[in-house]
Amino acid sequence: MLHxxxxxxxxxxxxxxxxxxAGVLLVVAMYVALWPSIRRQPSMQxxxxxxxxxxxxxxAMSGADMSTPVGYIQIELLSFMGPLxxxxxxxxxxxxxxxxxxxxxxxxxxxxxxxxxxxIVVDKAIAMVVGTVGLCALLGVALVAEGxxxxxxxxxxxxxxxxxxxxxxxxxxxxxALAVGAGTGRLALSRAVPVLLAVVGYVVxxxxxxxxxxxxxxxxxxxxQYAAHDPLRQGVSWVSVGVAVATVVVLxxxxxxxxxxxxxxx
Amino acid sequence: xxxxxxGCEGVTKRFGDTEALRGVDLDVLEGEVFGYLGPNGAGxxxxxxxxMGLTRCSTGRVEVLGLDAWRRRDEVHRRVGYVPGDVxxxxxxxxxxxxxxxxxxxxxxxxxVATKLAERLDLDxxxxxxxxxRGNRQKLALVLALMGQPELLVLDEPSSGLDPLVQRExxxxxxxxxxxxxxxxxxxxxxxxxxxxxTRIAVLSAxxxxxxxxxxxxxxxxxxxxxxxxxxxxxVEQFEALPGVRDVRLEDGVLxxxxxxxxxxxxxxxxxxxxxxxxxxxxxxxxxTFLAYxxxxxxxxxx
Numbered sequence: 076m077l078h079x080x081x082x083x084x085x086x087x088x089x090x091x092x093x094x095x096x097a098g099v100l101l102v103v104a105m106y107v108a109l110w111p112s113i114r115r116q117p118s119m120q121x122x123x124x125x126x127x128x129x130x131x132x133x134x135a136m137s138g139a140d141m142s143t144p145v146g147y148i149q150i151e152l153l154s155f156m157g158p159l160x161x162x163x164x165x166x167x168x169x170x171x172x173x174x175x176x177x178x179x180x181x182x183x184x185x186x187x188x189x190x191x192x193x194x195i196v197v198d199k200a201i202a203m204v205v206g207t208v209g210l211c212a213l214l215g216v217a218l219v220a221e222g223x224x225x226x227x228x229x230x231x232x233x234x235x236x237x238x239x240x241x242x243x244x245x246x247x248x249x250x251x252a253l254a255v256g257a258g259t260g261r262l263a264l265s266r267a268v269p270v271l272l273a274v275v276g277y278v279v280x281x282x283x284x285x286x287x288x289x290x291x292x293x294x295x296x297x298x299x300q301y302a303a304h305d306p307l308r309q310g311v312s313w314v315s316v317g318v319a320v321a322t323v324v325v326l327x328x329x330x331x332x333x334x335x336x337x338x339x340x341x
Numbered sequence: 342x343x344x345x346x347x348g349c350e351g352v353t354k355r356f357g358d359t360e361a362l363r364g365v366d367l368d369v370l371e372g373e374v375f376g377y378l379g380p381n382g383a384g385x386x387x388x389x390x391x392x393m394g395l396t397r398c399s400t401g402r403v404e405v406l407g408l409d410a411w412r413r414r415d416e417v418h419r420r421v422g423y424v425p426g427d428v429x430x431x432x433x434x435x436x437x438x439x440x441x442x443x444x445x446x447x448x449x450x451x452x453x454v455a456t457k458l459a460e461r462l463d464l465d466x467x468x469x470x471x472x473x474x475r476g477n478r479q480k481l482a483l484v485l486a487l488m489g490q491p492e493l494l495v496l497d498e499p500s501s502g503l504d505p506l507v508q509r510e511x512x513x514x515x516x517x518x519x520x521x522x523x524x525x526x527x528x529x530x531x532x533x534x535x536x537x538x539x540t541r542i543a544v545l546s547a548x549x550x551x552x553x554x555x556x557x558x559x560x561x562x563x564x565x566x567x568x569x570x571x572x573x574x575x576x577v578e579q580f581e582a583l584p585g586v587r588d589v590r591l592e593d594g595v596l597x598x599x600x601x602x603x604x605x606x607x608x609x610x611x612x613x614x615x616x617x618x619x620x621x622x623x624x625x626x627x628x629x630t631f632l633a634y635x636x637x638x639x640x641x642x643x644x
Contacts, residue, residue: 184429
Protein backbone atom coordinates (compact mmCIF):
# COMPACT_ATOMS: atom_id res chain seq x y z
CA MET A 76 0.00 0.00 0.00
CA LEU A 77 2.95 2.32 0.40
CA HIS A 78 3.75 2.56 -3.29
CA UNK A 79 2.84 6.19 -3.85
CA UNK A 80 1.32 9.21 -2.16
CA UNK A 81 -2.21 8.26 -3.24
CA UNK A 82 -2.16 4.77 -1.82
CA UNK A 83 -0.31 5.90 1.30
CA UNK A 84 -2.98 8.56 1.91
CA UNK A 85 -5.73 5.95 1.63
CA UNK A 86 -3.74 3.56 3.82
CA UNK A 87 -3.48 6.29 6.48
CA UNK A 88 -7.27 6.15 6.83
CA UNK A 89 -7.38 2.44 7.55
CA UNK A 90 -8.55 3.16 11.08
CA UNK A 91 -10.60 6.33 10.66
CA UNK A 92 -12.46 5.39 7.48
CA UNK A 93 -14.33 2.43 9.01
CA UNK A 94 -15.43 4.81 11.76
CA UNK A 95 -16.82 7.26 9.18
CA UNK A 96 -18.60 4.37 7.46
CA ALA A 97 -20.08 3.20 10.74
CA GLY A 98 -21.26 6.75 11.38
CA VAL A 99 -23.02 6.89 8.01
CA LEU A 100 -24.68 3.53 8.56
CA LEU A 101 -25.87 4.54 12.02
CA VAL A 102 -27.31 7.86 10.87
CA VAL A 103 -29.21 6.12 8.07
CA ALA A 104 -30.39 3.42 10.48
CA MET A 105 -31.66 6.09 12.85
CA TYR A 106 -33.75 7.84 10.19
CA VAL A 107 -34.98 4.55 8.78
CA ALA A 108 -36.05 3.38 12.24
CA LEU A 109 -38.07 6.56 12.75
CA TRP A 110 -39.88 6.23 9.44
CA PRO A 111 -42.78 3.91 10.46
CA SER A 112 -43.83 6.23 13.28
CA ILE A 113 -43.41 9.41 11.21
CA ARG A 114 -45.54 8.01 8.41
CA ARG A 115 -48.44 7.49 10.78
CA GLN A 116 -48.20 11.06 12.05
CA PRO A 117 -49.86 13.42 9.59
CA SER A 118 -49.41 16.15 12.17
CA MET A 119 -45.70 16.23 11.33
CA GLN A 120 -46.59 17.70 7.97
CA UNK A 121 -48.91 20.21 9.63
CA UNK A 122 -46.08 21.17 11.91
CA UNK A 123 -43.83 21.75 8.93
CA UNK A 124 -46.50 23.73 7.15
CA UNK A 125 -46.93 25.97 10.15
CA UNK A 126 -43.24 26.77 10.41
CA UNK A 127 -42.31 30.26 9.24
CA UNK A 128 -41.33 30.11 5.63
CA UNK A 129 -37.78 31.28 6.34
CA UNK A 130 -37.18 28.42 8.75
CA UNK A 131 -38.76 25.92 6.42
CA UNK A 132 -36.47 27.06 3.68
CA UNK A 133 -33.41 26.83 5.88
CA UNK A 134 -33.95 23.50 7.53
CA ALA A 135 -36.11 21.71 5.08
CA MET A 136 -36.46 21.72 1.39
CA SER A 137 -39.49 23.67 0.40
CA GLY A 138 -42.41 21.74 -0.95
CA ALA A 139 -41.31 18.36 0.38
CA ASP A 140 -44.02 16.14 1.80
CA MET A 141 -42.96 14.43 5.04
CA SER A 142 -45.45 11.62 4.60
CA THR A 143 -43.81 10.29 1.44
CA PRO A 144 -40.51 8.38 1.55
CA VAL A 145 -38.83 10.83 -0.82
CA GLY A 146 -40.01 13.86 1.11
CA TYR A 147 -39.03 12.38 4.44
CA ILE A 148 -35.47 11.56 3.37
CA GLN A 149 -35.16 14.89 1.66
CA ILE A 150 -36.11 16.82 4.76
CA GLU A 151 -34.50 14.68 7.39
CA LEU A 152 -31.32 13.39 5.85
CA LEU A 153 -30.40 15.27 2.73
CA SER A 154 -31.00 18.79 3.94
CA PHE A 155 -28.78 18.70 6.98
CA MET A 156 -27.26 15.55 8.47
CA GLY A 157 -26.04 14.04 5.21
CA PRO A 158 -24.28 17.17 3.96
CA LEU A 159 -22.83 17.77 7.43
CA UNK A 160 -21.19 14.34 7.58
CA UNK A 161 -19.86 14.45 4.03
CA UNK A 162 -18.61 18.01 4.41
CA UNK A 163 -16.78 17.19 7.63
CA UNK A 164 -15.08 14.24 6.00
CA UNK A 165 -14.08 16.10 2.85
CA UNK A 166 -12.84 19.20 4.67
CA UNK A 167 -10.81 17.05 7.07
CA UNK A 168 -9.28 15.17 4.13
CA UNK A 169 -8.56 18.38 2.22
CA UNK A 170 -6.97 20.22 5.11
CA UNK A 171 -4.83 17.32 6.31
CA UNK A 172 -3.53 16.72 2.78
CA UNK A 173 -0.82 19.38 2.78
CA UNK A 174 -1.41 21.62 5.79
CA UNK A 175 -1.76 18.60 8.09
CA UNK A 176 1.57 17.14 7.02
CA UNK A 177 3.21 20.53 7.19
CA UNK A 178 1.84 21.08 10.67
CA UNK A 179 3.25 17.77 11.89
CA UNK A 180 6.53 18.35 10.10
CA UNK A 181 6.39 15.20 7.99
CA UNK A 182 6.22 17.28 4.82
CA UNK A 183 10.02 17.73 4.93
CA UNK A 184 10.45 13.98 4.64
CA UNK A 185 8.08 13.75 1.70
CA UNK A 186 9.52 16.78 -0.09
CA UNK A 187 13.02 15.35 0.21
CA UNK A 188 12.03 12.69 -2.32
CA UNK A 189 11.94 13.31 -6.07
CA UNK A 190 8.12 13.46 -6.02
CA UNK A 191 7.01 16.76 -7.63
CA UNK A 192 4.92 18.91 -5.33
CA UNK A 193 2.13 19.07 -7.90
CA UNK A 194 1.99 15.28 -7.95
CA ILE A 195 1.63 15.23 -4.15
CA VAL A 196 -1.33 17.63 -4.36
CA VAL A 197 -3.00 15.69 -7.16
CA ASP A 198 -2.53 12.33 -5.40
CA LYS A 199 -3.97 13.69 -2.19
CA ALA A 200 -6.90 15.25 -4.09
CA ILE A 201 -7.65 11.90 -5.71
CA ALA A 202 -7.56 10.20 -2.31
CA MET A 203 -10.06 12.79 -1.07
CA VAL A 204 -12.33 12.11 -4.06
CA VAL A 205 -12.14 8.35 -3.55
CA GLY A 206 -12.95 8.67 0.15
CA THR A 207 -15.82 11.12 -0.33
CA VAL A 208 -17.41 9.24 -3.21
CA GLY A 209 -17.07 6.00 -1.26
CA LEU A 210 -18.79 7.50 1.75
CA CYS A 211 -21.66 8.85 -0.37
CA ALA A 212 -22.01 5.55 -2.22
CA LEU A 213 -22.28 3.79 1.10
CA LEU A 214 -24.88 6.31 2.25
CA GLY A 215 -26.94 5.66 -0.89
CA VAL A 216 -26.69 1.89 -0.64
CA ALA A 217 -27.57 2.03 3.05
CA LEU A 218 -30.58 4.22 2.35
CA VAL A 219 -31.99 1.88 -0.27
CA ALA A 220 -31.13 -1.34 1.57
CA GLU A 221 -32.10 -0.30 5.10
CA GLY A 222 -35.14 1.57 3.79
CA UNK A 223 -36.45 -1.54 2.06
CA UNK A 224 -36.76 -3.18 5.49
CA UNK A 225 -39.46 -0.71 6.60
CA UNK A 226 -41.15 0.05 3.29
CA UNK A 227 -39.23 3.27 2.92
CA UNK A 228 -39.14 2.84 -0.83
CA UNK A 229 -36.87 5.15 -2.71
CA UNK A 230 -36.17 5.31 -6.44
CA UNK A 231 -32.67 3.82 -6.79
CA UNK A 232 -31.67 5.96 -9.76
CA UNK A 233 -32.63 9.17 -8.04
CA UNK A 234 -30.90 8.18 -4.83
CA UNK A 235 -27.75 7.67 -6.91
CA UNK A 236 -28.24 11.12 -8.44
CA UNK A 237 -28.67 12.71 -5.01
CA UNK A 238 -25.53 10.97 -3.77
CA UNK A 239 -23.57 12.21 -6.77
CA UNK A 240 -24.60 15.76 -5.98
CA UNK A 241 -23.90 15.22 -2.29
CA UNK A 242 -20.38 13.96 -3.04
CA UNK A 243 -19.73 16.96 -5.25
CA UNK A 244 -20.98 19.30 -2.54
CA UNK A 245 -18.49 17.79 -0.13
CA UNK A 246 -15.70 17.87 -2.68
CA UNK A 247 -16.16 21.57 -3.44
CA UNK A 248 -15.48 22.42 0.21
CA UNK A 249 -12.85 19.71 0.54
CA UNK A 250 -11.00 21.14 -2.46
CA UNK A 251 -11.26 24.58 -0.90
CA ALA A 252 -9.67 23.22 2.29
CA LEU A 253 -6.94 21.62 0.16
CA ALA A 254 -6.29 24.87 -1.70
CA VAL A 255 -6.12 27.01 1.45
CA GLY A 256 -3.88 24.44 3.15
CA ALA A 257 -1.60 23.99 0.17
CA GLY A 258 -1.38 27.72 -0.44
CA THR A 259 -0.73 28.82 3.13
CA GLY A 260 0.36 25.73 5.07
CA ARG A 261 -1.93 26.79 7.89
CA LEU A 262 -4.01 23.94 9.23
CA ALA A 263 -6.53 25.92 11.27
CA LEU A 264 -7.15 28.36 8.43
CA SER A 265 -7.63 25.52 5.96
CA ARG A 266 -10.46 24.21 8.13
CA ALA A 267 -11.99 27.51 9.18
CA VAL A 268 -12.37 29.02 5.69
CA PRO A 269 -14.38 26.13 4.15
CA VAL A 270 -16.52 25.69 7.27
CA LEU A 271 -17.33 29.39 7.37
CA LEU A 272 -18.12 29.49 3.67
CA ALA A 273 -20.26 26.36 4.00
CA VAL A 274 -22.37 28.01 6.67
CA VAL A 275 -22.70 31.15 4.55
CA GLY A 276 -23.53 29.08 1.47
CA TYR A 277 -26.13 27.13 3.39
CA VAL A 278 -27.87 30.23 4.69
CA VAL A 279 -27.67 32.07 1.37
CA UNK A 280 -29.22 29.13 -0.41
CA UNK A 281 -31.91 28.69 2.24
CA UNK A 282 -32.96 32.30 2.33
CA UNK A 283 -32.16 33.22 -1.25
CA UNK A 284 -35.69 32.46 -2.36
CA UNK A 285 -37.16 34.80 0.23
CA UNK A 286 -34.79 37.71 0.56
CA UNK A 287 -34.59 39.83 -2.55
CA UNK A 288 -31.02 41.02 -2.24
CA UNK A 289 -29.79 37.44 -1.63
CA UNK A 290 -31.46 36.07 -4.74
CA UNK A 291 -28.63 36.83 -7.19
CA UNK A 292 -26.17 35.22 -4.75
CA UNK A 293 -28.21 32.08 -4.30
CA UNK A 294 -27.01 30.45 -7.48
CA UNK A 295 -23.40 30.90 -6.36
CA UNK A 296 -23.95 28.69 -3.34
CA UNK A 297 -22.74 25.12 -3.75
CA UNK A 298 -25.85 24.13 -1.82
CA UNK A 299 -27.91 25.53 -4.69
CA GLN A 300 -26.01 23.30 -7.12
CA TYR A 301 -26.55 20.43 -4.74
CA ALA A 302 -30.26 20.56 -4.13
CA ALA A 303 -32.12 23.33 -5.93
CA HIS A 304 -33.16 21.01 -8.74
CA ASP A 305 -34.40 18.40 -6.29
CA PRO A 306 -32.25 15.40 -7.30
CA LEU A 307 -34.30 12.84 -5.37
CA ARG A 308 -37.24 13.68 -7.66
CA GLN A 309 -35.61 15.03 -10.79
CA GLY A 310 -32.39 13.05 -11.02
CA VAL A 311 -29.05 14.46 -12.12
CA SER A 312 -28.65 18.07 -13.18
CA TRP A 313 -25.69 18.00 -15.50
CA VAL A 314 -25.31 21.75 -15.34
CA SER A 315 -24.90 21.56 -11.57
CA VAL A 316 -22.50 18.64 -11.93
CA GLY A 317 -20.50 20.65 -14.43
CA VAL A 318 -20.32 23.70 -12.16
CA ALA A 319 -19.24 21.61 -9.17
CA VAL A 320 -16.67 19.56 -11.10
CA ALA A 321 -15.21 22.73 -12.62
CA THR A 322 -14.99 24.32 -9.17
CA VAL A 323 -13.16 21.30 -7.77
CA VAL A 324 -10.75 21.13 -10.71
CA VAL A 325 -9.95 24.83 -10.51
CA LEU A 326 -9.35 24.62 -6.75
CA UNK A 327 -7.05 21.61 -7.11
CA UNK A 328 -5.06 23.38 -9.83
CA UNK A 329 -4.80 26.47 -7.62
CA UNK A 330 -3.64 24.24 -4.76
CA UNK A 331 -0.98 22.58 -6.91
CA UNK A 332 0.36 25.81 -8.39
CA UNK A 333 0.34 27.70 -5.09
CA UNK A 334 2.09 24.85 -3.29
CA UNK A 335 4.68 24.54 -6.03
CA UNK A 336 5.66 28.18 -5.66
CA UNK A 337 5.77 28.81 -1.97
CA UNK A 338 8.21 28.28 0.88
CA UNK A 339 7.52 25.36 3.15
CA UNK A 340 7.62 26.22 6.85
CA UNK A 341 10.21 24.52 9.00
CA UNK B 342 37.15 19.35 -11.95
CA UNK B 343 33.41 19.83 -12.38
CA UNK B 344 31.26 22.43 -10.69
CA UNK B 345 31.09 22.38 -6.89
CA UNK B 346 28.57 19.91 -5.46
CA UNK B 347 27.04 22.79 -3.53
CA GLY B 348 27.39 26.32 -4.79
CA CYS B 349 25.88 29.38 -3.15
CA GLU B 350 26.56 32.87 -4.39
CA GLY B 351 25.37 36.04 -2.70
CA VAL B 352 22.44 34.23 -1.15
CA THR B 353 20.04 36.23 0.96
CA LYS B 354 16.84 35.04 2.55
CA ARG B 355 14.28 37.29 4.17
CA PHE B 356 11.30 36.19 6.21
CA GLY B 357 9.13 39.26 6.41
CA ASP B 358 11.29 41.91 8.05
CA THR B 359 13.98 39.61 9.36
CA GLU B 360 16.96 38.80 7.23
CA ALA B 361 18.03 35.23 7.98
CA LEU B 362 20.85 35.11 5.44
CA ARG B 363 22.77 38.17 4.31
CA GLY B 364 24.87 37.27 1.33
CA VAL B 365 26.16 33.75 1.81
CA ASP B 366 28.87 32.41 -0.49
CA LEU B 367 29.64 28.74 -0.12
CA ASP B 368 31.32 26.08 -2.23
CA VAL B 369 31.41 22.44 -1.25
CA LEU B 370 33.61 20.27 -3.43
CA GLU B 371 33.15 16.69 -4.51
CA GLY B 372 34.22 14.14 -1.90
CA GLU B 373 34.42 16.65 0.94
CA VAL B 374 32.94 16.22 4.37
CA PHE B 375 32.02 19.82 4.96
CA GLY B 376 31.08 21.16 8.37
CA TYR B 377 28.65 24.06 8.52
CA LEU B 378 29.09 25.61 11.91
CA GLY B 379 27.44 28.41 13.75
CA PRO B 380 25.47 29.23 16.86
CA ASN B 381 21.76 28.50 16.97
CA GLY B 382 19.84 31.03 14.94
CA ALA B 383 22.77 31.88 12.69
CA GLY B 384 20.94 30.60 9.60
CA UNK B 385 22.28 27.05 9.18
CA UNK B 386 18.88 25.40 8.83
CA UNK B 387 17.73 28.20 6.53
CA UNK B 388 20.69 27.51 4.24
CA UNK B 389 20.10 23.75 4.15
CA UNK B 390 16.41 24.23 3.41
CA UNK B 391 17.35 26.43 0.46
CA UNK B 392 19.59 23.64 -0.82
CA MET B 393 16.70 21.18 -0.57
CA GLY B 394 14.35 23.44 -2.49
CA LEU B 395 11.99 23.71 0.48
CA THR B 396 12.31 27.47 0.37
CA ARG B 397 13.46 29.88 -2.30
CA CYS B 398 16.24 32.40 -1.77
CA SER B 399 15.31 36.09 -1.89
CA THR B 400 18.36 36.98 -3.99
CA GLY B 401 21.43 35.12 -5.15
CA ARG B 402 22.09 31.74 -6.67
CA VAL B 403 21.76 28.31 -5.05
CA GLU B 404 22.99 25.30 -6.99
CA VAL B 405 23.25 21.68 -5.99
CA LEU B 406 25.10 19.25 -8.28
CA GLY B 407 25.13 22.05 -10.85
CA LEU B 408 21.32 22.33 -10.82
CA ASP B 409 19.19 25.21 -9.61
CA ALA B 410 18.04 24.05 -6.19
CA TRP B 411 14.58 25.60 -6.47
CA ARG B 412 13.60 25.09 -10.08
CA ARG B 413 15.06 21.65 -10.54
CA ARG B 414 14.53 20.33 -7.05
CA ASP B 415 13.04 17.01 -8.17
CA GLU B 416 16.22 16.16 -10.08
CA VAL B 417 18.30 17.31 -7.11
CA HIS B 418 16.29 15.17 -4.68
CA ARG B 419 16.96 12.07 -6.76
CA ARG B 420 20.64 12.45 -5.98
CA VAL B 421 20.62 13.91 -2.45
CA GLY B 422 19.83 12.44 0.97
CA TYR B 423 18.51 14.84 3.58
CA VAL B 424 18.10 14.68 7.34
CA PRO B 425 16.01 17.64 8.53
CA GLY B 426 16.97 19.45 11.71
CA ASP B 427 13.74 18.56 13.40
CA VAL B 428 12.99 14.97 12.44
CA UNK B 429 9.25 14.33 12.16
CA UNK B 430 8.04 10.88 11.13
CA UNK B 431 4.64 9.30 10.53
CA UNK B 432 3.74 8.16 14.06
CA UNK B 433 1.67 5.12 13.07
CA UNK B 434 4.06 3.76 10.49
CA UNK B 435 6.97 1.52 11.43
CA UNK B 436 10.54 2.12 10.38
CA UNK B 437 10.09 -0.55 7.73
CA UNK B 438 7.00 1.27 6.41
CA UNK B 439 9.03 4.46 6.15
CA UNK B 440 11.75 2.61 4.26
CA UNK B 441 9.15 1.15 1.87
CA UNK B 442 7.26 4.38 1.32
CA UNK B 443 10.22 6.70 0.82
CA UNK B 444 12.07 3.95 -1.04
CA UNK B 445 9.19 3.67 -3.49
CA UNK B 446 9.00 7.43 -3.91
CA UNK B 447 12.72 7.39 -4.68
CA UNK B 448 12.29 4.52 -7.12
CA UNK B 449 14.41 2.18 -5.02
CA UNK B 450 11.78 -0.46 -4.36
CA UNK B 451 12.63 -2.01 -1.03
CA UNK B 452 16.28 -1.14 -0.57
CA UNK B 453 18.27 -3.91 1.13
CA VAL B 454 20.82 -1.27 2.12
CA ALA B 455 18.31 0.04 4.64
CA THR B 456 18.25 -3.23 6.56
CA LYS B 457 22.04 -3.28 6.82
CA LEU B 458 22.15 0.35 7.89
CA ALA B 459 19.54 -0.27 10.57
CA GLU B 460 21.56 -3.22 11.88
CA ARG B 461 24.71 -1.17 12.06
CA LEU B 462 22.95 1.60 13.94
CA ASP B 463 21.17 -0.93 16.15
CA LEU B 464 17.72 0.25 15.12
CA ASP B 465 14.57 -1.90 15.24
CA UNK B 466 12.63 -1.23 12.04
CA UNK B 467 9.51 -3.08 13.17
CA UNK B 468 8.29 -0.63 15.80
CA UNK B 469 5.91 2.21 14.99
CA UNK B 470 7.86 5.44 15.16
CA UNK B 471 5.69 6.96 17.87
CA UNK B 472 7.29 4.43 20.23
CA UNK B 473 10.82 5.40 19.29
CA UNK B 474 13.10 7.56 21.42
CA ARG B 475 14.54 10.75 19.99
CA GLY B 476 17.83 9.02 19.28
CA ASN B 477 16.13 6.17 17.45
CA ARG B 478 14.05 8.55 15.34
CA GLN B 479 17.28 10.29 14.44
CA LYS B 480 18.78 6.93 13.42
CA LEU B 481 15.79 6.17 11.21
CA ALA B 482 16.13 9.56 9.54
CA LEU B 483 19.77 8.71 8.82
CA VAL B 484 18.82 5.32 7.37
CA LEU B 485 16.24 7.00 5.13
CA ALA B 486 18.77 9.56 3.93
CA LEU B 487 21.55 7.04 3.34
CA MET B 488 19.58 4.15 1.84
CA GLY B 489 19.50 5.62 -1.66
CA GLN B 490 23.29 5.90 -1.66
CA PRO B 491 23.06 9.52 -2.76
CA GLU B 492 25.87 11.61 -4.19
CA LEU B 493 25.35 14.29 -1.56
CA LEU B 494 24.21 14.04 2.04
CA VAL B 495 22.69 17.15 3.60
CA LEU B 496 22.50 16.64 7.34
CA ASP B 497 21.06 19.21 9.73
CA GLU B 498 22.51 18.61 13.21
CA PRO B 499 22.52 14.86 12.56
CA SER B 500 24.25 13.60 15.68
CA SER B 501 22.12 15.39 18.24
CA GLY B 502 20.43 12.78 20.38
CA LEU B 503 22.76 9.96 19.40
CA ASP B 504 24.72 8.26 22.16
CA PRO B 505 28.53 8.18 21.77
CA LEU B 506 28.69 4.58 20.57
CA VAL B 507 26.18 5.22 17.79
CA GLN B 508 27.92 8.47 16.97
CA ARG B 509 31.08 6.52 16.24
CA GLU B 510 29.19 4.23 13.87
CA UNK B 511 27.62 7.28 12.27
CA UNK B 512 31.04 8.80 11.71
CA UNK B 513 32.20 5.54 10.16
CA UNK B 514 29.23 5.65 7.78
CA UNK B 515 30.12 9.18 6.76
CA UNK B 516 33.73 8.17 6.18
CA UNK B 517 32.61 5.27 3.95
CA UNK B 518 30.27 7.54 2.05
CA UNK B 519 33.09 9.96 1.43
CA UNK B 520 35.49 7.14 0.48
CA UNK B 521 33.01 6.12 -2.25
CA UNK B 522 33.32 9.62 -3.65
CA UNK B 523 30.20 10.96 -1.96
CA UNK B 524 30.00 14.44 -0.50
CA UNK B 525 28.64 15.41 2.91
CA UNK B 526 27.41 18.75 4.19
CA UNK B 527 26.60 18.65 7.87
CA UNK B 528 25.66 21.43 10.22
CA UNK B 529 26.31 21.75 13.91
CA UNK B 530 26.55 24.37 16.60
CA UNK B 531 29.55 22.76 18.28
CA UNK B 532 32.94 22.18 16.76
CA UNK B 533 33.62 18.97 18.68
CA UNK B 534 30.70 17.32 16.88
CA UNK B 535 32.17 17.77 13.42
CA UNK B 536 35.89 17.93 14.02
CA UNK B 537 36.32 14.17 13.86
CA UNK B 538 34.80 13.87 10.40
CA UNK B 539 34.94 17.20 8.62
CA THR B 540 37.79 18.16 6.33
CA ARG B 541 36.71 21.74 5.82
CA ILE B 542 34.50 24.04 7.79
CA ALA B 543 32.50 27.18 7.21
CA VAL B 544 31.45 29.32 10.12
CA LEU B 545 28.17 31.15 9.93
CA SER B 546 27.35 34.04 12.20
CA ALA B 547 24.17 36.12 12.03
CA UNK B 548 23.45 35.17 8.44
CA UNK B 549 26.96 35.58 7.05
CA UNK B 550 29.76 33.13 6.42
CA UNK B 551 32.56 34.63 8.50
CA UNK B 552 35.20 32.02 7.78
CA UNK B 553 35.92 29.01 5.61
CA UNK B 554 38.86 27.02 6.90
CA UNK B 555 40.61 23.72 6.71
CA UNK B 556 39.86 21.88 9.91
CA UNK B 557 43.48 22.04 11.08
CA UNK B 558 43.66 25.79 10.62
CA UNK B 559 40.46 26.21 12.55
CA UNK B 560 41.66 23.95 15.33
CA UNK B 561 44.81 26.03 15.68
CA UNK B 562 42.66 29.08 16.25
CA UNK B 563 40.16 27.49 18.58
CA UNK B 564 40.21 29.48 21.77
CA UNK B 565 41.02 27.83 25.13
CA UNK B 566 40.37 29.15 28.59
CA UNK B 567 43.44 28.44 30.68
CA UNK B 568 43.37 28.79 34.44
CA UNK B 569 46.43 28.11 36.56
CA UNK B 570 46.86 28.41 40.30
CA UNK B 571 50.48 29.31 40.83
CA UNK B 572 52.71 29.68 43.88
CA UNK B 573 55.34 32.35 44.15
CA UNK B 574 55.75 35.58 42.21
CA UNK B 575 54.05 35.83 38.81
CA UNK B 576 54.85 38.51 36.23
CA VAL B 577 51.76 39.13 34.13
CA GLU B 578 53.75 40.96 31.40
CA GLN B 579 55.59 37.73 30.60
CA PHE B 580 52.28 36.05 29.75
CA GLU B 581 50.92 39.02 27.87
CA ALA B 582 54.03 38.98 25.71
CA LEU B 583 53.22 35.54 24.32
CA PRO B 584 51.77 35.81 20.80
CA GLY B 585 48.04 35.03 20.66
CA VAL B 586 47.49 35.03 24.41
CA ARG B 587 44.87 37.53 25.52
CA ASP B 588 42.90 38.76 28.51
CA VAL B 589 45.55 37.86 31.07
CA ARG B 590 44.31 38.38 34.64
CA LEU B 591 45.87 37.57 37.97
CA GLU B 592 43.78 37.32 41.12
CA ASP B 593 44.84 35.74 44.42
CA GLY B 594 47.55 33.69 42.76
CA VAL B 595 45.19 32.40 40.06
CA LEU B 596 46.21 33.25 36.53
CA UNK B 597 43.50 33.30 33.88
CA UNK B 598 43.90 33.86 30.17
CA UNK B 599 42.55 32.92 26.77
CA UNK B 600 44.77 31.34 24.18
CA UNK B 601 44.33 29.76 20.75
CA UNK B 602 45.40 26.16 20.44
CA UNK B 603 48.56 27.21 18.61
CA UNK B 604 49.71 29.25 21.63
CA UNK B 605 49.15 26.50 24.17
CA UNK B 606 52.66 25.07 23.94
CA UNK B 607 54.62 28.25 24.77
CA UNK B 608 51.98 29.18 27.34
CA UNK B 609 52.25 25.89 29.21
CA UNK B 610 56.04 26.01 29.09
CA UNK B 611 55.92 29.41 30.72
CA UNK B 612 53.43 28.18 33.31
CA UNK B 613 55.70 25.23 34.05
CA UNK B 614 58.47 27.57 35.14
CA UNK B 615 56.28 28.37 38.15
CA UNK B 616 55.17 26.12 40.93
CA UNK B 617 51.77 24.85 39.74
CA UNK B 618 49.05 24.00 42.29
CA UNK B 619 46.22 23.44 39.83
CA UNK B 620 45.60 23.78 36.09
CA UNK B 621 42.52 23.65 33.89
CA UNK B 622 42.23 24.16 30.18
CA UNK B 623 38.84 24.14 28.44
CA UNK B 624 37.89 24.75 24.86
CA UNK B 625 35.75 27.84 24.42
CA UNK B 626 32.44 27.88 22.60
CA UNK B 627 32.87 28.26 18.88
CA UNK B 628 31.10 31.58 18.92
CA UNK B 629 33.63 32.98 21.33
CA THR B 630 36.50 31.87 19.13
CA PHE B 631 35.00 33.59 16.17
CA LEU B 632 34.03 36.72 17.95
CA ALA B 633 37.59 36.91 19.19
CA TYR B 634 39.18 36.42 15.78
CA UNK B 635 36.88 37.69 13.10
CA UNK B 636 34.81 40.39 14.70
CA UNK B 637 37.84 41.89 16.45
CA UNK B 638 39.93 41.63 13.31
CA UNK B 639 37.56 44.03 11.58
CA UNK B 640 35.80 41.21 9.79
CA UNK B 641 32.09 41.17 9.02
CA UNK B 642 30.20 42.82 11.83
CA UNK B 643 28.32 40.35 13.95
CA UNK B 644 24.87 41.57 14.82
